[in-house]
Amino acid sequence: GAGVSQSPSNKVTEKGKDVELRCDPISGHTALYWYRQSLGQGLEFLIYFQGNSAPDKSGLPSDRFSAERTGGSVSTLTIQRTQQEDSAVYLCASSPGLAVDTQYFGPGTRLTVL
Amino acid sequence: AQKVTQAQTEISVVEKEDVTLDCVYETRDTTYYLFWYKQPPSGELVFLIRRNSFDEQNEISGRYSWNFQKSTSSFNFTITASQVVDSAVYFCALSARETSGSRLTFGEGTQLTVNP
Numbered sequence: 001g002a003g004v005s006q007s008p009s010n011k012v013t014e015k016g017k018d019v020e021l022r023c024d025p026i027s028g029h030t031a032l033y034w035y036r037q038s039l040g041q042g043l044e045f046l047i048y049f050q051g052n053s054a055p056d057k058s059g060l061p062s063d064r065f066s067a068e069r070t071g072g073s074v075s076t077l078t079i080q081r082t083q084q085e086d087s088a089v090y091l092c093a094s095s096p097g098l099a100v101d102t103q104y105f106g107p108g109t110r111l112t113v114l
Numbered sequence: 115a116q117k118v119t120q121a122q123t124e125i126s127v128v129e130k131e132d133v134t135l136d137c138v139y140e141t142r143d144t145t146y147y148l149f150w151y152k153q154p155p156s157g158e159l160v161f162l163i164r165r166n167s168f169d170e171q172n173e174i175s176g177r178y179s180w181n182f183q184k185s186t187s188s189f190n191f192t193i194t195a196s197q198v199v200d201s202a203v204y205f206c207a208l209s210a211r212e213t214s215g216s217r218l219t220f221g222e223g224t225q226l227t228v229n230p
Binding site for chain 1: 159
């Protein structure tokens with residue numbers, strides 16, 4: 001079946017603009033994760049959604065970052081007033097939501113803030 | 115807190131050589147899961163294996179094998195008879211639910227280059 005999809009694959013924006021990144025998880029997966037991969041910080045957890053439970057937002061680096069998941073499927077990560085340090089690859093993953101979970105990753109969105 | 119250390123930043127080998135990628139982890143949880151992912155130049159993280167903390171049996175899958183040793187908190191990955199297509203960044207990751215929920219804690223990754 002189809003894997004995790006993300007759009008856009010690349011996004012170039014100017015400092016101070018808002019951006020939205022989209023993630024479409026594997027069909028039937030109830031858990032969805034966002035991670036960020038940057039040169040200086042490696043792979044960092046950002047946020048986790050599981051079904052209808054309140055999301056785990058503990059990895060979001062600042063209040064400029066937010067995410068939502070509509071209808072238990074598609075998720076949007078929003079970064080407001082982008083800064084140059086936000087430049088990174090944003091990776092989305094989904095998992096079945098079982099007790100023992102393997103996370104399957106999408107291709108990522110490369111964000112460049114000029 | 116959880117921590118994963120991949121001390122080898124870059125490894126370069128010649129095709130057909132065996133290569134071992136090291137992974138050392140830290141966690142206070144008694145139940146945890148360890149993973150290896152491959153990130154080829156295309157950028158997508160590809161799942162390779164998951165092991166739980168109660169299962170120390172080594173695993174072999176084709177040219178890949180994994181050695182899990184709780185006594186040394188290590189989960190090393192060996193590629194036998196390496197091929198050019200094995201060139202990628204390899205990440206070791208830890209999931210320890212009691213203290214950090216479902217998130218994965220990743221190591222810094224090892225860049226493997228297999229030369230023809």
